[in-house]
Amino acid sequence: MNGISKLALKESQIMKIHYITGILALFVVAVHILMRLVVPYSSSLEYAHVIANYHNIFYAILLESILVLISIHGFNGVRVILLELRQSKIWENSVTITTIIAMIVLVSYGTRTIILANGLGL
Amino acid sequence: MRELDNMTVKSDKKAGCDPRDDSFDLKKTTLRVFRTNTAQGKDSHFDSLVVPVQRWTTVLDSLLYAKSYLDSSIGIRYSCRMASCGSCGMKINGIPRLACYTKISELEDPVVVCEPLPNFPVIRDLVTDFTQFFNHHKSINPYIQNLNYDKTEKIDEVSSSHSHRQSREEVDKYLQFSYCIKCGLCYSACPTVATDTKFPGPQALAQLYRYYADSRDAGKNRLNIVDDRHGLWRCHFAGSCSKVCPKGVDPALGIQLLRSYMLGISKDKRNV
Ligand code: SF4
Ligand code: FES
Numbered sequence: 001m002n003g004i005s006k007l008a009l010k011e012s013q014i015m016k017i018h019y020i021t022g023i024l025a026l027f028v029v030a031v032h033i034l035m036r037l038v039v040p041y042s043s044s045l046e047y048a049h050v051i052a053n054y055h056n057i058f059y060a061i062l063l064e065s066i067l068v069l070i071s072i073h074g075f076n077g078v079r080v081i082l083l084e085l086r087q088s089k090i091w092e093n094s095v096t097i098t099t100i101i102a103m104i105v106l107v108s109y110g111t112r113t114i115i116l117a118n119g120l121g122l
Numbered sequence: 123m124r125e126l127d128n129m130t131v132k133s134d135k136k137a138g139c140d141p142r143d144d145s146f147d148l149k150k151t152t153l154r155v156f157r158t159n160t161a162q163g164k165d166s167h168f169d170s171l172v173v174p175v176q177r178w179t180t181v182l183d184s185l186l187y188a189k190s191y192l193d194s195s196i197g198i199r200y201s202c203r204m205a206s207c208g209s210c211g212m213k214i215n216g217i218p219r220l221a222c223y224t225k226i227s228e229l230e231d232p233v234v235v236c237e238p239l240p241n242f243p244v245i246r247d248l249v250t251d252f253t254q255f256f257n258h259h260k261s262i263n264p265y266i267q268n269l270n271y272d273k274t275e276k277i278d279e280v281s282s283s284h285s286h287r288q289s290r291e292e293v294d295k296y297l298q299f300s301y302c303i304k305c306g307l308c309y310s311a312c313p314t315v316a317t318d319t320k321f322p323g324p325q326a327l328a329q330l331y332r333y334y335a336d337s338r339d340a341g342k343n344r345l346n347i348v349d350d351r352h353g354l355w356r357c358h359f360a361g362s363c364s365k366v367c368p369k370g371v372d373p374a375l376g377i378q379l380l381r382s383y384m385l386g387i388s389k390d391k392r393n394v
Contacts, residue, residue: 010349010350011349011350011351011353011354011355012349012354012355012384012385015355015385016385019385080355080356083318083351083352083356084314084317084318084356085317087318087319087320087352092351
């Protein structure tokens with residue numbers, strides 16, 4: 001437990017990461033939405049177009065960064081909301097650990113999907 | 123002497139201020155006072171009391187009238203009657219205010235509802251327990267920390283004379299925050315305090331800024347006290363603290379300035 005608490009970030013460091021990921025997520029999501037508009041919107045969602053996006057390595061990196069940034073920002077947001085509900089060490093540690101695990105699971109699963117769709121995993 | 127008395131009454135009448143004058147315009151208002159006694163486990167209820175009011179009657183005046191002539195058991199806390207001691211805070215018509223600083227005429231409501239301050243445990247009627255609030259205040263070390271005061275050797279011209287002179291600009295950096303009278307109105311208006319009892323609240327955080335921005339202070343560790351899960355970062359910036367402060371302090375601004383330091387955005391303590 002001592003080792004873990006040494007690793008723990010200060011709240012100001014966590015919030016720095018929270019704000020930075022929020023700002024970067026705005027940027028990458030904006031690029032992602034603009035890419036829907038370079039062709040007619042409905043055809044941008046067609047199967048072939050979506051797969052073509054995944055096969056483009058730059059677009060795959062963009063999707064991966066959206067996944068990572070939104071996950072970090074979102075799960076920390078959920079953690080902050082849950083922390084306010086109760087004030088006890090057990091609750092606080094459980095909330096922090098659960099949100100970190102949920103974030104890792106989501107990012108891993110999403111990354112696996114991106115890799116598979118990109119074709120690297122085949 | 124008799125002549126002098128007559129003169130005084132006469133001049134009062136002329137100004138229309140003498141309550142003994144029948145023609146004097148004395149209105150009445152209804153006070154709805156929250157009543158409870160937690161020690162005796164009594165159910166809470168509201169008592170309605172009709173009190174006379176004049177243009178300048180404050181809520182505290184009318185509560186004291188009710189206590190003197192209608193029901194002596196009403197529990198109120200007050201002291202200075204001039205918005206200086208911070209002890210008469212209560213929720214008046216839904217908003218945390220100082221009873222001695224709120225005129226009934228400015229409420230523009232025929233019924234004045236007095237309740238204890240939210241976010242504070244109630245002791246009796248309108249009297250609340252400030253223990254937790256003061257503990258938060260104490261936790262930020264609300265005093266100037268400067269070891270140079272204790273040293274005898276000459277460090278520089280200022281500290282050797284034991285007088286820490288400040289320029290007008292240096293004073294301006296914290297002055298408005300030093301007007302806080304610890305009345306707890308901001309604490310009672312804060313939505314984060316309502317859900318998170320470990321959150322220091324706007325008053326303590328604004329005071330932390332007050333000492334942090336003071337050029338005489340060298341207590342750099344203060345920021346670490348509030349850099350935790352329930353500290354500075356839990357403010358949602360609702361701004362209700364600044365809205366209710368009777369002394370013109372802007373605790374929300376203090377909190378945002380503290381944040382900008384901690385994020386490294388601001389290095390210079392701005393004039394506020
Ligand atoms: S900041 Fe204002 S409202 Fe808050 S305790 Fe101080 S004087 Fe009262
Ligand atoms: S009685 Fe002192 S502030 Fe109201």
